[in-house]
Amino acid sequence: MEMITAFFFASLATMAFAILFQAPKKIVLIDGIIGAIGWVVFIYLRHELGYTSFVSNFTATISLALASELSSRIFKQPVTVFVIPGIVPLVPGLGIYQGMFAIINNDYNNGTSILLTAMTDSVAIAIGVMLVSSLFRVIKVRRFMLQYRRSKRQMEMKVKGKK
Amino acid sequence: MAKTDFTRDQTINIAVKIGKILLKSGAETYRVEDTISRCCLVHGYEVDPFVTPTVIILGNEDTDSFIRVSRIGYRSTNLSLISEMNTMSYNFHKWDKSYEETCAWLEKKWRQPAPYGKWAVCLASGIGSAAFAAMLGGNSHDFIAAFVTGGMAMVVLKQIAGYHPSAFWENAIAGVAIGAVALLCCAMSVQCTMEKIIVGALMPFVPGVPFCNGLRDYMAGNLMSGNSRIAEALLFASSIAIGIAFVLRVWFIWGWDLWK
Numbered sequence: 001m002e003m004i005t006a007f008f009f010a011s012l013a014t015m016a017f018a019i020l021f022q023a024p025k026k027i028v029l030i031d032g033i034i035g036a037i038g039w040v041v042f043i044y045l046r047h048e049l050g051y052t053s054f055v056s057n058f059t060a061t062i063s064l065a066l067a068s069e070l071s072s073r074i075f076k077q078p079v080t081v082f083v084i085p086g087i088v089p090l091v092p093g094l095g096i097y098q099g100m101f102a103i104i105n106n107d108y109n110n111g112t113s114i115l116l117t118a119m120t121d122s123v124a125i126a127i128g129v130m131l132v133s134s135l136f137r138v139i140k141v142r143r144f145m146l147q148y149r150r151s152k153r154q155m156e157m158k159v160k161g162k163k
Numbered sequence: 164m165a166k167t168d169f170t171r172d173q174t175i176n177i178a179v180k181i182g183k184i185l186l187k188s189g190a191e192t193y194r195v196e197d198t199i200s201r202c203c204l205v206h207g208y209e210v211d212p213f214v215t216p217t218v219i220i221l222g223n224e225d226t227d228s229f230i231r232v233s234r235i236g237y238r239s240t241n242l243s244l245i246s247e248m249n250t251m252s253y254n255f256h257k258w259d260k261s262y263e264e265t266c267a268w269l270e271k272k273w274r275q276p277a278p279y280g281k282w283a284v285c286l287a288s289g290i291g292s293a294a295f296a297a298m299l300g301g302n303s304h305d306f307i308a309a310f311v312t313g314g315m316a317m318v319v320l321k322q323i324a325g326y327h328p329s330a331f332w333e334n335a336i337a338g339v340a341i342g343a344v345a346l347l348c349c350a351m352s353v354q355c356t357m358e359k360i361i362v363g364a365l366m367p368f369v370p371g372v373p374f375c376n377g378l379r380d381y382m383a384g385n386l387m388s389g390n391s392r393i394a395e396a397l398l399f400a401s402s403i404a405i406g407i408a409f410v411l412r413v414w415f416i417w418g419w420d421l422w423k
Contacts, residue, residue: 009297016291024243078249091371126378
Protein backbone atom coordinates (compact mmCIF):
# COMPACT_ATOMS: atom_id res chain seq x y z
CA MET A 1 0.00 0.00 0.00
CA GLU A 2 2.85 2.32 0.89
CA MET A 3 4.47 1.55 -2.45
CA ILE A 4 1.24 2.32 -4.35
CA THR A 5 0.91 5.69 -2.62
CA ALA A 6 4.59 6.45 -3.33
CA PHE A 7 4.11 5.46 -6.98
CA PHE A 8 1.02 7.67 -7.34
CA PHE A 9 2.52 10.79 -5.77
CA ALA A 10 5.86 10.38 -7.54
CA SER A 11 4.15 10.09 -10.91
CA LEU A 12 2.00 13.15 -10.09
CA ALA A 13 5.11 15.16 -9.16
CA THR A 14 7.01 14.06 -12.25
CA MET A 15 4.11 14.92 -14.56
CA ALA A 16 3.87 18.38 -12.99
CA PHE A 17 7.59 18.86 -13.53
CA ALA A 18 7.34 17.66 -17.11
CA ILE A 19 4.81 20.47 -17.69
CA LEU A 20 7.13 22.89 -15.89
CA PHE A 21 9.94 21.95 -18.30
CA GLN A 22 7.59 22.26 -21.32
CA ALA A 23 7.80 18.59 -22.34
CA PRO A 24 5.82 17.49 -25.44
CA LYS A 25 2.18 16.82 -24.59
CA LYS A 26 2.04 13.13 -25.56
CA ILE A 27 5.13 12.36 -23.46
CA VAL A 28 3.93 13.74 -20.10
CA LEU A 29 2.24 10.51 -18.96
CA ILE A 30 5.28 8.36 -19.85
CA ASP A 31 7.48 10.81 -17.92
CA GLY A 32 5.27 10.28 -14.88
CA ILE A 33 5.68 6.51 -15.05
CA ILE A 34 9.47 6.76 -15.48
CA GLY A 35 9.85 9.13 -12.52
CA ALA A 36 7.68 6.84 -10.39
CA ILE A 37 9.83 3.81 -11.30
CA GLY A 38 12.93 5.62 -10.05
CA TRP A 39 11.27 6.74 -6.81
CA VAL A 40 9.78 3.30 -6.01
CA VAL A 41 13.16 1.59 -6.56
CA PHE A 42 14.76 4.20 -4.29
CA ILE A 43 12.12 3.78 -1.54
CA TYR A 44 12.37 -0.01 -1.69
CA LEU A 45 16.17 -0.09 -1.44
CA ARG A 46 16.42 2.67 1.16
CA HIS A 47 13.55 1.84 3.53
CA GLU A 48 12.89 -1.89 3.00
CA LEU A 49 16.36 -3.27 2.38
CA GLY A 50 18.25 -0.52 4.23
CA TYR A 51 21.02 0.24 1.74
CA THR A 52 22.94 3.50 1.97
CA SER A 53 21.60 6.62 0.32
CA PHE A 54 24.34 6.66 -2.34
CA VAL A 55 23.70 3.08 -3.48
CA SER A 56 19.92 3.51 -3.52
CA ASN A 57 20.13 6.71 -5.55
CA PHE A 58 22.60 5.13 -7.97
CA THR A 59 20.48 2.02 -8.57
CA ALA A 60 17.27 4.02 -8.89
CA THR A 61 18.88 6.34 -11.43
CA ILE A 62 20.22 3.44 -13.48
CA SER A 63 16.79 1.81 -13.59
CA LEU A 64 15.04 5.01 -14.66
CA ALA A 65 17.74 5.82 -17.21
CA LEU A 66 17.34 2.35 -18.75
CA ALA A 67 13.57 2.85 -18.86
CA SER A 68 13.99 6.21 -20.56
CA GLU A 69 16.48 4.85 -23.12
CA LEU A 70 13.94 2.15 -23.93
CA SER A 71 11.07 4.64 -24.29
CA SER A 72 13.21 7.02 -26.33
CA ARG A 73 13.65 4.18 -28.84
CA ILE A 74 9.91 3.42 -28.78
CA PHE A 75 8.57 6.99 -29.03
CA LYS A 76 11.38 8.37 -31.26
CA GLN A 77 12.29 11.24 -28.90
CA PRO A 78 15.67 12.30 -27.46
CA VAL A 79 16.57 10.75 -24.10
CA THR A 80 16.75 14.16 -22.39
CA VAL A 81 12.97 14.51 -22.64
CA PHE A 82 12.56 11.46 -20.39
CA VAL A 83 15.59 11.71 -18.11
CA ILE A 84 15.30 15.34 -16.97
CA PRO A 85 11.76 15.09 -15.51
CA GLY A 86 12.49 11.52 -14.37
CA ILE A 87 15.34 12.37 -12.00
CA VAL A 88 13.40 15.16 -10.29
CA PRO A 89 11.91 12.98 -7.48
CA LEU A 90 15.43 11.83 -6.56
CA VAL A 91 16.97 15.32 -6.34
CA PRO A 92 17.90 15.75 -2.65
CA GLY A 93 15.83 18.83 -1.86
CA LEU A 94 15.21 17.77 1.74
CA GLY A 95 18.94 17.45 2.42
CA ILE A 96 19.68 20.87 0.92
CA TYR A 97 16.94 22.47 3.01
CA GLN A 98 17.93 20.77 6.28
CA GLY A 99 21.60 21.64 5.79
CA MET A 100 20.78 25.25 5.05
CA PHE A 101 18.41 25.44 8.02
CA ALA A 102 21.10 24.05 10.33
CA ILE A 103 23.66 26.52 9.03
CA ILE A 104 21.46 29.57 9.58
CA ASN A 105 20.93 28.31 13.13
CA ASN A 106 24.73 28.33 13.66
CA ASP A 107 24.87 24.51 13.72
CA TYR A 108 27.74 24.24 11.28
CA ASN A 109 28.75 20.64 12.09
CA ASN A 110 25.36 19.14 11.32
CA GLY A 111 24.76 21.50 8.40
CA THR A 112 27.99 20.67 6.61
CA SER A 113 27.55 16.93 6.99
CA ILE A 114 23.94 17.06 5.71
CA LEU A 115 24.94 19.24 2.75
CA LEU A 116 27.80 16.88 1.94
CA THR A 117 25.38 13.93 1.97
CA ALA A 118 23.11 15.83 -0.42
CA MET A 119 26.09 16.48 -2.69
CA THR A 120 27.13 12.82 -2.81
CA ASP A 121 23.52 11.89 -3.59
CA SER A 122 23.39 14.26 -6.55
CA VAL A 123 26.75 12.96 -7.77
CA ALA A 124 25.31 9.42 -7.59
CA ILE A 125 22.35 10.52 -9.73
CA ALA A 126 24.60 12.21 -12.29
CA ILE A 127 26.94 9.20 -12.50
CA GLY A 128 23.99 6.86 -13.03
CA VAL A 129 22.58 8.99 -15.87
CA MET A 130 25.99 9.41 -17.50
CA LEU A 131 26.85 5.72 -17.28
CA VAL A 132 23.74 4.58 -19.13
CA SER A 133 23.73 7.41 -21.68
CA SER A 134 27.40 6.96 -22.61
CA LEU A 135 26.81 3.23 -22.99
CA PHE A 136 24.02 3.89 -25.47
CA ARG A 137 25.92 6.71 -27.22
CA VAL A 138 28.54 4.23 -28.41
CA ILE A 139 25.91 2.34 -30.37
CA LYS A 140 24.36 5.53 -31.77
CA VAL A 141 27.68 7.03 -32.92
CA ARG A 142 28.61 3.82 -34.75
CA ARG A 143 25.32 3.82 -36.63
CA PHE A 144 25.75 7.51 -37.55
CA MET A 145 29.29 6.95 -38.85
CA LEU A 146 28.04 4.17 -41.15
CA GLN A 147 25.36 6.52 -42.48
CA TYR A 148 27.91 9.32 -42.95
CA ARG A 149 30.29 7.11 -44.92
CA ARG A 150 27.43 6.06 -47.19
CA SER A 151 26.36 9.68 -47.87
CA LYS A 152 30.00 10.70 -48.49
CA ARG A 153 30.39 7.90 -51.03
CA GLN A 154 27.22 9.11 -52.76
CA MET A 155 28.59 12.68 -52.87
CA GLU A 156 31.84 11.45 -54.43
CA MET A 157 29.87 9.49 -57.01
CA LYS A 158 27.87 12.65 -57.82
CA VAL A 159 31.03 14.75 -58.26
CA LYS A 160 32.52 12.09 -60.57
CA GLY A 161 29.32 12.01 -62.61
CA LYS A 162 29.41 15.80 -63.12
CA LYS A 163 32.93 15.63 -64.52
CA MET B 164 12.40 11.34 -50.12
CA ALA B 165 13.90 14.01 -52.34
CA LYS B 166 16.90 15.68 -50.79
CA THR B 167 17.65 19.32 -51.58
CA ASP B 168 21.24 20.33 -52.19
CA PHE B 169 22.32 23.29 -50.07
CA THR B 170 25.47 25.28 -50.76
CA ARG B 171 28.10 25.56 -48.05
CA ASP B 172 26.89 28.92 -46.72
CA GLN B 173 23.26 27.81 -46.70
CA THR B 174 24.08 24.61 -44.81
CA ILE B 175 26.07 26.51 -42.23
CA ASN B 176 23.34 29.15 -41.81
CA ILE B 177 20.78 26.42 -41.14
CA ALA B 178 23.11 24.60 -38.76
CA VAL B 179 23.77 27.76 -36.74
CA LYS B 180 20.05 28.48 -36.53
CA ILE B 181 19.32 24.96 -35.25
CA GLY B 182 22.14 25.29 -32.73
CA LYS B 183 20.79 28.61 -31.46
CA ILE B 184 17.32 27.18 -30.96
CA LEU B 185 18.71 24.13 -29.13
CA LEU B 186 20.92 26.19 -26.84
CA LYS B 187 18.11 28.62 -26.06
CA SER B 188 15.84 25.76 -25.00
CA GLY B 189 18.43 24.41 -22.58
CA ALA B 190 19.97 21.44 -24.40
CA GLU B 191 23.29 19.97 -23.30
CA THR B 192 26.34 21.38 -25.05
CA TYR B 193 27.43 18.09 -26.55
CA ARG B 194 23.99 17.70 -28.11
CA VAL B 195 24.30 21.12 -29.78
CA GLU B 196 27.79 20.35 -31.11
CA ASP B 197 26.67 16.93 -32.28
CA THR B 198 23.63 18.35 -34.10
CA ILE B 199 25.61 21.10 -35.84
CA SER B 200 28.33 18.79 -37.09
CA ARG B 201 25.77 16.15 -38.10
CA CYS B 202 23.78 18.66 -40.18
CA CYS B 203 26.93 19.81 -41.95
CA LEU B 204 28.29 16.30 -42.45
CA VAL B 205 25.25 14.96 -44.27
CA HIS B 206 25.91 17.60 -46.94
CA GLY B 207 29.60 16.75 -47.00
CA TYR B 208 31.07 19.72 -45.11
CA GLU B 209 33.24 19.23 -42.08
CA VAL B 210 33.06 21.94 -39.39
CA ASP B 211 34.53 22.27 -35.91
CA PRO B 212 31.91 23.74 -33.58
CA PHE B 213 32.82 25.15 -30.20
CA VAL B 214 29.81 25.64 -27.95
CA THR B 215 29.52 26.97 -24.42
CA PRO B 216 26.19 27.80 -22.75
CA THR B 217 26.38 31.40 -23.99
CA VAL B 218 28.13 31.30 -27.38
CA ILE B 219 28.40 29.20 -30.56
CA ILE B 220 31.62 29.46 -32.60
CA LEU B 221 31.93 27.66 -35.93
CA GLY B 222 34.94 27.29 -38.19
CA ASN B 223 37.21 24.70 -39.76
CA GLU B 224 40.82 24.01 -40.60
CA ASP B 225 40.89 25.16 -44.24
CA THR B 226 42.81 28.26 -45.26
CA ASP B 227 39.78 29.76 -47.04
CA SER B 228 37.75 29.11 -43.95
CA PHE B 229 34.74 30.91 -42.47
CA ILE B 230 33.83 31.88 -38.95
CA ARG B 231 30.43 32.27 -37.39
CA VAL B 232 29.85 33.54 -33.88
CA SER B 233 26.45 33.83 -32.27
CA ARG B 234 25.58 34.83 -28.74
CA ILE B 235 22.73 33.45 -26.66
CA GLY B 236 21.50 35.84 -24.00
CA TYR B 237 18.53 34.28 -22.26
CA ARG B 238 18.06 30.55 -21.73
CA SER B 239 15.09 28.56 -20.47
CA THR B 240 14.05 24.89 -20.44
CA ASN B 241 11.82 23.82 -23.32
CA LEU B 242 11.96 20.07 -23.88
CA SER B 243 9.44 19.97 -26.73
CA LEU B 244 11.58 22.30 -28.86
CA ILE B 245 14.63 20.09 -28.20
CA SER B 246 12.62 17.08 -29.30
CA GLU B 247 11.46 18.82 -32.53
CA MET B 248 14.98 19.95 -33.44
CA ASN B 249 16.29 16.45 -32.73
CA THR B 250 13.74 14.92 -35.09
CA MET B 251 14.65 17.48 -37.75
CA SER B 252 18.37 16.80 -37.52
CA TYR B 253 17.80 13.06 -37.75
CA ASN B 254 15.72 13.55 -40.91
CA PHE B 255 18.11 16.09 -42.41
CA HIS B 256 19.56 13.63 -44.93
CA LYS B 257 16.13 13.36 -46.61
CA TRP B 258 15.05 16.98 -46.10
CA ASP B 259 13.00 18.17 -49.08
CA LYS B 260 12.21 21.82 -48.26
CA SER B 261 14.03 24.60 -50.08
CA TYR B 262 16.44 26.95 -48.27
CA GLU B 263 13.94 29.79 -47.88
CA GLU B 264 11.23 27.46 -46.58
CA THR B 265 13.65 25.93 -44.07
CA CYS B 266 14.71 29.36 -42.83
CA ALA B 267 11.09 30.47 -42.44
CA TRP B 268 10.27 27.23 -40.60
CA LEU B 269 13.19 27.70 -38.19
CA GLU B 270 12.26 31.35 -37.64
CA LYS B 271 8.72 30.26 -36.77
CA LYS B 272 10.08 27.73 -34.26
CA TRP B 273 12.33 30.42 -32.73
CA ARG B 274 9.39 32.80 -32.23
CA GLN B 275 6.64 30.34 -31.26
CA PRO B 276 5.46 30.44 -27.64
CA ALA B 277 6.00 27.50 -25.29
CA PRO B 278 3.32 24.76 -25.37
CA TYR B 279 2.13 25.53 -21.84
CA GLY B 280 1.21 29.07 -20.86
CA LYS B 281 2.09 31.04 -17.74
CA TRP B 282 -0.85 29.95 -15.60
CA ALA B 283 -0.54 26.28 -16.58
CA VAL B 284 3.07 26.42 -15.40
CA CYS B 285 2.03 28.03 -12.11
CA LEU B 286 -0.62 25.33 -11.56
CA ALA B 287 1.90 22.61 -12.39
CA SER B 288 4.35 24.12 -9.93
CA GLY B 289 1.68 23.99 -7.22
CA ILE B 290 0.77 20.38 -8.00
CA GLY B 291 4.42 19.32 -8.08
CA SER B 292 5.10 20.98 -4.71
CA ALA B 293 2.03 19.36 -3.17
CA ALA B 294 3.01 15.91 -4.48
CA PHE B 295 6.51 16.35 -3.08
CA ALA B 296 5.15 17.28 0.33
CA ALA B 297 3.05 14.10 0.23
CA MET B 298 6.01 11.98 -0.92
CA LEU B 299 8.03 13.13 2.09
CA GLY B 300 5.25 11.92 4.37
CA GLY B 301 3.18 15.05 4.90
CA ASN B 302 -0.51 15.02 5.86
CA SER B 303 -3.43 16.64 4.03
CA HIS B 304 -2.75 20.06 5.57
CA ASP B 305 0.83 19.94 4.26
CA PHE B 306 -0.52 18.95 0.84
CA ILE B 307 -2.78 22.00 0.57
CA ALA B 308 -0.25 24.39 2.09
CA ALA B 309 2.50 23.20 -0.28
CA PHE B 310 0.12 23.62 -3.23
CA VAL B 311 -0.55 27.24 -2.26
CA THR B 312 3.10 27.98 -1.50
CA GLY B 313 4.55 26.44 -4.67
CA GLY B 314 1.93 28.04 -6.89
CA MET B 315 2.34 31.43 -5.23
CA ALA B 316 6.14 31.39 -5.55
CA MET B 317 5.89 30.58 -9.26
CA VAL B 318 3.31 33.37 -9.77
CA VAL B 319 5.67 35.82 -8.05
CA LEU B 320 8.60 34.66 -10.20
CA LYS B 321 6.60 34.94 -13.43
CA GLN B 322 5.32 38.41 -12.53
CA ILE B 323 8.83 39.61 -11.69
CA ALA B 324 10.31 38.05 -14.83
CA GLY B 325 8.39 40.63 -16.87
CA TYR B 326 10.69 43.36 -15.54
CA HIS B 327 13.81 41.38 -16.63
CA PRO B 328 15.91 41.50 -13.48
CA SER B 329 18.92 39.18 -13.26
CA ALA B 330 18.23 35.49 -12.63
CA PHE B 331 19.75 35.85 -9.17
CA TRP B 332 17.13 38.38 -8.05
CA GLU B 333 14.24 36.43 -9.60
CA ASN B 334 15.16 33.35 -7.58
CA ALA B 335 15.92 35.26 -4.40
CA ILE B 336 12.52 36.97 -4.45
CA ALA B 337 10.82 33.63 -5.20
CA GLY B 338 12.63 32.29 -2.11
CA VAL B 339 11.30 35.17 -0.02
CA ALA B 340 7.80 34.35 -1.28
CA ILE B 341 8.22 30.66 -0.35
CA GLY B 342 9.37 31.52 3.17
CA ALA B 343 6.65 34.11 3.78
CA VAL B 344 3.74 32.00 2.47
CA ALA B 345 4.96 28.89 4.32
CA LEU B 346 5.16 30.86 7.58
CA LEU B 347 1.63 32.20 7.02
CA CYS B 348 0.33 28.66 6.38
CA CYS B 349 1.98 27.44 9.57
CA ALA B 350 0.43 30.32 11.47
CA MET B 351 -3.01 29.38 10.19
CA SER B 352 -2.98 25.65 10.85
CA VAL B 353 -1.29 23.75 13.69
CA GLN B 354 -0.96 20.50 11.75
CA CYS B 355 1.36 21.93 9.11
CA THR B 356 5.06 21.13 9.32
CA MET B 357 7.31 23.92 8.12
CA GLU B 358 9.94 21.53 6.75
CA LYS B 359 7.67 19.60 4.40
CA ILE B 360 6.00 22.69 2.98
CA ILE B 361 9.29 24.45 2.29
CA VAL B 362 10.96 21.41 0.74
CA GLY B 363 7.93 20.79 -1.47
CA ALA B 364 7.74 24.39 -2.62
CA LEU B 365 11.50 24.54 -3.09
CA MET B 366 11.63 21.70 -5.61
CA PRO B 367 10.50 23.64 -8.73
CA PHE B 368 13.38 26.07 -8.16
CA VAL B 369 16.15 23.60 -7.27
CA PRO B 370 18.57 23.69 -10.24
CA GLY B 371 18.80 19.93 -10.66
CA VAL B 372 18.64 20.16 -14.44
CA PRO B 373 21.59 22.55 -15.00
CA PHE B 374 23.65 20.57 -12.49
CA CYS B 375 22.96 17.25 -14.17
CA ASN B 376 23.55 18.76 -17.63
CA GLY B 377 26.85 20.17 -16.42
CA LEU B 378 28.03 16.78 -15.21
CA ARG B 379 26.96 15.22 -18.50
CA ASP B 380 28.97 17.88 -20.35
CA TYR B 381 32.01 16.89 -18.26
CA MET B 382 31.45 13.28 -19.26
CA ALA B 383 31.27 14.20 -22.95
CA GLY B 384 34.56 16.11 -22.65
CA ASN B 385 33.27 19.71 -22.79
CA LEU B 386 35.09 20.90 -19.68
CA MET B 387 34.47 24.60 -20.15
CA SER B 388 30.70 24.39 -20.53
CA GLY B 389 30.56 21.85 -17.70
CA ASN B 390 32.26 24.38 -15.46
CA SER B 391 29.97 27.22 -16.45
CA ARG B 392 26.79 25.16 -16.11
CA ILE B 393 27.73 24.00 -12.62
CA ALA B 394 28.59 27.59 -11.68
CA GLU B 395 25.14 28.61 -12.94
CA ALA B 396 23.50 25.87 -10.87
CA LEU B 397 25.38 26.93 -7.73
CA LEU B 398 24.38 30.56 -8.32
CA PHE B 399 20.68 29.62 -8.60
CA ALA B 400 20.84 27.35 -5.56
CA SER B 401 22.52 29.99 -3.43
CA SER B 402 20.09 32.70 -4.54
CA ILE B 403 17.02 30.64 -3.60
CA ALA B 404 18.70 29.69 -0.32
CA ILE B 405 19.44 33.34 0.45
CA GLY B 406 15.79 34.24 -0.17
CA ILE B 407 14.44 31.57 2.18
CA ALA B 408 17.17 32.07 4.77
CA PHE B 409 16.41 35.79 4.88
CA VAL B 410 12.78 35.20 5.82
CA LEU B 411 13.60 32.46 8.34
CA ARG B 412 16.30 34.62 9.90
CA VAL B 413 13.94 37.54 10.30
CA TRP B 414 11.46 35.18 11.91
CA PHE B 415 14.16 33.92 14.30
CA ILE B 416 15.28 37.43 15.25
CA TRP B 417 11.77 38.64 15.95
CA GLY B 418 11.12 35.39 17.78
CA TRP B 419 7.56 34.77 16.67
CA ASP B 420 6.35 31.49 18.10
CA LEU B 421 4.11 30.59 15.21
CA TRP B 422 4.14 26.85 14.88
CA LYS B 423 5.13 25.36 18.21
